[in-house]
Each structure stands twice: as structure tokens, then as C-alpha cells.
Amino acid sequence: MLGQGIIKGMAETARNFLGSYLKPERLVTVQYPEERLPQPEAARNFPFLVYDENDTQQRLRCVACQICEKECPPQCIYIVKDILKTPDYLGKLQFQPKTFDIDISVCMSCQICVEVCPFDAIKMDVAYELSTTGRFAQLLLHKEQLAMSNPYYHKIHPAEAAEIDARLAAEKAKAQAKAKADAQLKAKAAALPGPTVT
């Protein structure tokens, strides 16, 4: 019969329409500004720089090695090294970035900077309401805007941050143990009598 298929299809539409009132799993949308879905832990948006303790600028984990600047596919990172060196978490003297800019209008959120960073200094943020009124200056983020604390990183990526903290702590303990052993060895060497010439 002509029209049978259309009636069948209409019945399907009616089932969906009525089902959306009765079954919650058929109603999949949320009313966005009032209701927000939680983001998965792997969510990523734009990069930020992690700093330890409370010093936003001096304790950045970034050592201005410029690897991310070289690897960034759309080349949206710009880094200038500082002349001064400051001690890092191991007590080793390291460079700091004098300028660290990311143009988030160019950034394509690919996470390659995070993957290549050997110092766990740059991570992906999950903030998504970033609209501004300007096209250029307001989308060029400087070091001050990019720096975020380690607790913030823990808040957005808990499992990953805990793993990195554990690794950094282990490295620090190892470095301290090595320093201690070195000091003991030195002390021993000083205590031993020197070679005698006969």
C-alpha cells in the first residue's frame, strides 16, 4: 500500500517524541548555561604553566629549554630565556623564561607541547569559556596569565598530577640521597691520610 512506509516512519517519530517525556535516557540534551556536564579527566583545551609553592614567577617548573617552542606544530609559543639562573626543586641552577607567550588564537590544542616537555612544566587546561572582545592582544597570553598553581593542576587532572608529584618527589629524594652520599664520600676522602712519598 502506498504510504505504508511513511506511516511506519511517523510511528517511529511519535515513539521518540513521547519517549523523551517518559524515559530520561531518550532526553540527552542539557540546558547549557544553567546545567553543565562534568568534563572527563583527559579533557584538554589550552596549555598553562605549572608553578610550585606560592611564588607564581620564580617557582615555575619551566626552565626555558624551548623544546615546546620548536615542536609546536602551528608555532604559537614564544620564549625568551632569562639571564639569571634560579634553583629548581632539586636545588640545581636552571634558567627561567623571561618571556613565555602563547597565542591561543593560533594554538590548536594538540597537546604536543605537553608530551615533549621533559620537566612536566606545561600542561593542558580545561577552562572553556574564554571569549574576549579583542582579536589580538587579549588572545595573546603572557607568562603571568599562563602560570597556574600545582593545586589547580591537581584539581583538573587529579590522577595525572598525583603521578607526576610522586615522580618528582622520588627524583628529589634520590638527588638528596646522592648529595648526602657525595658529602660523606668527600668527608671520608678528607679523613684518609694522603699518599706518602717515600
Added chain:
Amino acid sequence: MPSAPTQPHRVVPRTAPDGSVIEGERLEISMGPQHPSTHGVFRMDIVLDGERVVGLKPVFGYLHRNHEKIGEGTTYLGSMPYTDRLDYFCSLTNNWAYALAVEKLAGLQVPERAQYIRLITAELTRLQNHACLGGFLLQDMGASGTPLMYAFREREKILDLFESLTGSRMMCNYMRFGGCRCDLPPGWAGRAGRVADEFPRFLDEFEALLNENEILMSRTQGVGVLPPDLAVNAGVTGPMLRASGVNYDLRKADPYGIYDRFSFRIPLGEHGDVYDRYRVRVLEMRESVKLLQQALRQLPQGPVLDPKAKLRGFRPKPGEAYARIEAPKGELGFYLISDGSPNPWRYRVRAPSFINLTVLEDLCRGHHVADVVVILGSVDIVLGEVDR
């Protein structure tokens, strides 16, 4: 099965009483690039005789982004996020094709678990691509909203899986040379299994909604018939070729990854018209669900990245490699020539949508302008991939 298709429309030359053929005045119209049915910025120069199309010239390049030249300028790893942006519906299959090419070039081995994850993500990609295509095709025919929204509802579940796995819904950038970037998050395989198990219900619903719909049948059956010999000669691949009855699927013809371990069938069409192209895709989704269920059941434990693979300072030996996969739209190939430097000397993409579009004129000749929209929809193009 619905009734047999009607005969294709033909241009019937109008004859004067004395037998001479009447030629109407030809009208050239430019359809696109800002036309809602062209799936992006794509233009067609159509020559019309009355209502019938007598000539059609596709005009590409409005979305040209220099993809291949950028690929030659960036490192091997740096091209990976750019491949997401080729066919932005199926970023994971693009990743896979590129990763396969580089693995061939550098001789990297992919661990077992990563192979399974790749297959699972690729089949999920196929599901959401074909579901969306069905929705868009119906949208082009004027079924405004309903089928498309049903398809998007299902796609959303798959995109949620992608987001929790890769961090991004569409620009996944997930695969790496020698494996995958990260392991599955806890509970992901179970969620994927539920999505796969529920998907046939959506397909039943979709087919009940559309398969026997008389309007759909009269709009699609016998429209845009692609004869198998023309399809083979033009290098058409993917569901479009199989709808013409040619049994050629790279998952069977040239198995890559671990496709040879699973049992699945290749659905074929008979007539090669728009309706068959739609049906082949629906049936292919059912096969993808089977593949997904098998792969998720057998998913092994283990590492997901080859220990020899490295991110920085990756320099494959001089040589060349071509790797191809059955992307949802057809054969997606990457051709790379290495000269031993950190970036490829030549980087070429064989994009299925671009090559499938070359037969558009043959499909459209003799049909109405309104059918051109439907035929273009059934070719399944994404302009990111056509123009690169």
C-alpha cells in the same frame, strides 16, 4: 526488502514534428560555495537545459590549507594533529593511516593492545561517520531535522567516548608512531561495549523510519547510478564503490592492523544508486558493531606504545612508504618520502572524498538540480579532505 528501483531518469531529447531535436537555451548556474547543501565550501558550475543537468564542473579549493606543504615543513609528529583536520569527522582513522605510513617507513612494531585500541576507535569512527551521513543525506532531501538529530544523538555517545579517551571530541590526535598516546581510562571498554550493544537498536529505529518510506525511495532509487566499470576506472573507493556491487574493501583485500582476525562481512549493493549507497552504509554499521563486540571481548592487557618509539628527534631512515586504510569514506592513503631529516621530503595524501568526487558529473547528468543535492550528499564528502 523494498521494491526494485525504478529505471534511471534519462534525458529524453525533445523533437519537433519534423523529427529535428530541439535544443533549449543552455543556462549556466553556479551552485555554491555558500550553499547549505554542498557540505562546506564547494562550488559546482552546472549547465542546465531546462530543468535537466547537461554538464557539471566541480570547483575545489575554497578550503585549501596547504596541508601537504605544511606536512613537508613540520616534523613527523607535528603533522599528526594536522591529519585530524583533513576529514574532521573521522580524525582517528586519519591518525591511523598516517601512523601506519610512518611505522612502515621507520619499521616500528605496534603492541597488541594498541592494535586492538586502534581497531576499536576506527570502527567507532565509522559508526558515527555513517550515522551522520545518513542524517545529512535526509536533511538534503528536505527531511529537516528529525533523522539528523537521531543520528547526532547516537554520535554524541561515541564522541563522549572519544573525549574521555583522547581529551577532544573531534580533533583527537590520539595515535602515535608505534602505538597510541595513552591507555584506555578505567571503565572505558565497558562503556564502549554498551554503546556498541545499544547501537543496533538505533539502526533498527533508523531503518524503520526511513527504509520503506515512499518519498525517500522515489527520491533516491534510480538516481545517480554509478556503473561498476566507471567506478573502478575512476578509482572510486569505499561504500560508494561497494554500492555499485564491486567487492573491494581494504579490510579484506589488503588487511592492515588486525582485521584478518575477526569475522565480518562486506555488504554490497546491486544498483549503485543513491538508495544503495545509503543502504550499504547502514549495513556496514551493523558489521562495524560486530567487529567492535569481538574486539572489545578479546582486548588484551599490555603496553600501548612500542618502547623503541620516540617523540623527539624522530628521524626515519631515507626511503619511501605508502600506507592505506579503509577510512569510512574510502581508501585513505599517505605517501611519504624520507631523506633522513626530521621532516618528510614529500608528504602526499590520497583523499577518498576528492577522488570519489571526480565522477560527480557522470552521476548527475540527466537529473534535476534537486537531485544533484542528493547525489552530492550520497558521495559523502568532507571539504577538509577534498581541498586539504
